[in-house]
Structures are given as C-alpha cells and as structure tokens.
Amino acid sequence: MSDSIKEHVRQQFSKNAQHYVVSPLHAQGGDLFRLVSAAEADGSMEALDIATGGGHVANALAPLVRRVTAFDLTKDMLAAAAAFIRGNGHTNVDFVEGDAERLPFPDGSFDLVSCRIAAHHFPDVPSFAAEAFRVVKPGGKLLLIDNVAPEDDRYDRFYNEVEKRRDPSHVRAWKKSEWVRLLETTGFRVESMTRFPKPFRYRDWCDRAGLPKEEADRLESKLLGAPDDLRHFFSIQTDDAGALLGFSGESVLLQAVRPS
Secondary structure: OHHHHHHHHHHHHHHOHHHHHHOHHHHOOHHHHHHHHHHOOOOOOEEEEEOOOOOHHHHHHOOOOOEEEEEEOOHHHHHHHHHHHHHOOOOOEEEEEOEOOEOOOOOOOEEEEEEEOOHHHOOOHHHHHHHHHHHEEEEEEEEEEEEEEOOOHHHHHHHHHHHHHHOOOOOOOOEHHHHHHHHHHHOOEEEEEEEEEEEEEHHHHHHHOOOOHHHHHHHHHHHHOOOHHHHHHOOOEEOOOOOEEEEEEEEEEEEEEOOO
C-alpha cells in the first residue's frame, strides 16, 4: 500500500511539476518568510529540505547557509526545482532523489531540517519524523509546515475527503495536536507553533493538481452541498450565480529542536 501511494505521488508531481514551481501559494506567503526567519541561518550551516517540491525553501535558504540539500521523491520535481534554483544563481544546492521515510544520510548530518507543505503525502509520517530526528544534529532544528485538519473529527474527515478527491496522492492532513504529540514522542522538543489561514481559490487549486473538469465539478457540488456549519467553518464562498469561488483551510509552522 505504501509503495502504491508513493507511485501516485511520483505520477502526480511529475505531470504537474512546473505548476508547483510557479504556484503563488508555494512560491510566496507568510509561512515561507516565517520559516526562513525561524531558521536563524548562518553561513556555517548544513540544511536539508525534505520533499523540496518546487524548491522554494531551498532557494530561500541557499544565500544564508553553507550548503542545502534539496531532497524529493520525484525526479521531474527535482529537475524543475534545480532549474528554478540554479536560474536564481545559487550554486550551493545539491539535489538528491529519495524517500522521506528512509533518508540516505548519516546520523547528525544537518544543522537544520525543513519540510514544507508535503507531509500530508507521506504514508508513514512517524517514520519521516524519526528520520528527521536521526539526521539532525543535537541542538539542531526541524522546521515543519503542513496543512492541518481541524481537531473536530467530523470536520477532519470532511477536509481530508475533499483533499483526497482533488489529489489521490493526498494521504492525510494531521491535526495540530497529533503533530505535537508525534514530534515530542519522537524526541524533539516543540518550541513554537504558528498558525496560518490558507485560502484556496477553487479553480486554481484544482488546476494545480491537474484535476479534470468533470471531477472538479463533482467536487464543487460536494462543497456547495455541505451542511451550514461546515460551510461556515471552511469559509466556503460563492459568486452571485452560486458558483464556488473558494474555501479556507489552515497550515501550521512547527519549530522543534533535537535536545543537545
């Protein structure tokens, strides 16, 4: 099952790699700025960006650290990220293909490990957390950003079903409480959590995942047909004709340290 999910991820991001490089949601945003600020990077640091995607975190860190390793499961995604980052003149970034749940690096290799808007695609999140803990140096940081599900179980199920129907490579967005518990039981000390509202423009959100129009229309009907409390919670918005404009989710930045 895990291998099947990862193959879905490869297929999904191979065919849509350039969409993620140019996506304003990924290329910009307060969460990226806050991650870079929280890194407190300096020129001696070795950084690892897990599931680098379009390479936006690696690109932002490259001028600040000694070296960045941009790591991703998908070869085409890495190629798109490399073109973007090298096109910006950065020469201190390595591009490595591999699995976030089985990192090919020695223990304590990095001062800083980041992962942004990706963990909801991982079949085995605890293995990812354990690997991140293993490869970061004592005293080093993990900076994790991901979409999160509401704490209410019913809202959690609704949000994850919508995400899964839009993108079959989506596994599950975790709750904030689940992330804190996992990281601390793995051995990290969670130092802070910052929440970001995440507004989605519906058609852009579907197009970025390559969702066919017929399926996007069916998913729109599901969102528009949601009970009033769900429509209110997820800020489901329509135009004057009743067509879906968008809705809102949330993401968090978790800053965790491996104790010295």
